[in-house]
Amino acid sequence: MSEIKSMKLYAHVGRIFRELGELGKSVDDPLSVDELSAFDQLHYHGTAALDVAMAMIGVDGGQRWLEIGSGLGGPARYLAAYSDAHVTALELQQDQHEVAQSLTARCGLDDRVEHVCGDFLEFEREPGSFDAILSWLALYHIPDRPRLLEKCHRLLAPSGRFYTEDLTARGDIDEAQRALLQRDLYAITLRHINEYRQDLEDAGFEVEICQAMSADWAEFVRVRLAAYRADRARHLRVHGADAVNAMTDFYSAVNRHFQSGKLGGLRLCARKPETAA
Numbered sequence: 001m002s003e004i005k006s007m008k009l010y011a012h013v014g015r016i017f018r019e020l021g022e023l024g025k026s027v028d029d030p031l032s033v034d035e036l037s038a039f040d041q042l043h044y045h046g047t048a049a050l051d052v053a054m055a056m057i058g059v060d061g062g063q064r065w066l067e068i069g070s071g072l073g074g075p076a077r078y079l080a081a082y083s084d085a086h087v088t089a090l091e092l093q094q095d096q097h098e099v100a101q102s103l104t105a106r107c108g109l110d111d112r113v114e115h116v117c118g119d120f121l122e123f124e125r126e127p128g129s130f131d132a133i134l135s136w137l138a139l140y141h142i143p144d145r146p147r148l149l150e151k152c153h154r155l156l157a158p159s160g161r162f163y164t165e166d167l168t169a170r171g172d173i174d175e176a177q178r179a180l181l182q183r184d185l186y187a188i189t190l191r192h193i194n195e196y197r198q199d200l201e202d203a204g205f206e207v208e209i210c211q212a213m214s215a216d217w218a219e220f221v222r223v224r225l226a227a228y229r230a231d232r233a234r235h236l237r238v239h240g241a242d243a244v245n246a247m248t249d250f251y252s253a254v255n256r257h258f259q260s261g262k263l264g265g266l267r268l269c270a271r272k273p274e275t276a277a
C-alpha cells in the first residue's frame with residue numbers, strides 16, 4: 001500500500017483545500033460540484049471526459065453505478081449530480097477517501113454518493129449489484145487483470161456496462177522502462193490496446209467502443225506541464241515548495257513517458273451480455 005505513494009500525484013492530498021482557500025472558502029463552507037471540478041478530477045480533460053462516459057452508457061433513471069479508484073471523489077460527485085444514478089465510490093487510499101467523503105458531504109450529496117475505502121480485489125457485493133462500472137486512470141494500478149474483470153462481470157447486472165479510460169503500453173517496453181513506469185505512475189498492469197480489448201472479451205464482455213487516446217493525451221500532458229511551469233510563482237505562493245516540486249516532477253515524468261512513445265491510453269466501453277449470469 002505504501003508503494004502507491006511513490007507516485008507523486010498522491011503525495012500532497014491537502015492541495016485541494018489550499019485551492020478552495022484561494023476561492024475564499026473556509027474548511028466547512030458548503031460547496032458545489034461545479035466549483036470543485038477544476039481541482040478534483042485526477043484524469044485527462046476533467047468533466048468533459050465524464051460527459052462522454054454518460055453519453056455512452058446512458059443516464060436512465062435510478063441506476064446503481066460503481067466507480068473503481070475514485071480518488072478525491074470528483075467523478076463520482078459529478079456523475080451523481082448530472083444523472084439520477086446512485087454512485088458507489090471505491091478508493092484504496094485512506095487519505096484520499098477521507099477528503100472525498102468530506103467534500104461530498106459539503107456538496108450535500110452524501111445520500112447519492114457512497115464512499116467506500118478499500119481494494120477493489122477485496123470488494124464484496126451481491127452479484128448483479130451494479131448497472132454500470134466506471135473507472136478513470138485507476139485500473140492500470142491494479143494487479144491480476146483476469147480477477148479484476150471477472151469481478152466486474154459478476155458485479156454487473158445483465159446488460160450492464162463497463163466503461164474505462166486507462167493507461168496502456170505502446171511498442172516494446174524493456175525492464176528498465178517498466179521500473180520507471182512503476183515508480184513514476186505506479187503502473188502495475190500496462191497492457192497494449194489489442195490485449196486490453198481481448199482481456200475484456202475473454203472475461204465475457206462484448207466490446208462496443210475501444211478508442212486509442214494516446215495522441216490526444218500526449219498533447220494534453222505536454223500542455224499541462226507547460227502551463228504548470230508557467231504559473232510556478234502562483235503555485236509556490238499557494239502550495240509551498242514541497243508540493244509544487246512534487247507536482248512538477250509528476251507532470252514532467254508523465255510527459256516524458258508519453259513522449260517516449262511507450263505509454264498510451266484508451267477509452268473503452270463494453271457490455272455484459274443480457275443472457276450472462
Ligand SMILES: C[S@@+](CC[C@H](N)C(=O)[O-])C[C@H]1O[C@@H](n2cnc3c(N)ncnc32)[C@H](O)[C@@H]1O
Nearest residue numbers: 041042043069070071092119120136137138141
Ligand atoms: C489517477 S487516480 C484517479 C482518481 C479518479 N478516478 C479521478 O479520475 O479523479 C487513480 C485512483 O485509483 C486508486 N486505486 C488504485 N488501486 C486501487 C484498488 N485496487 N482499489 C481501489 N482504488 C484503487 C488510487 O488510490 C487512486 O486514487
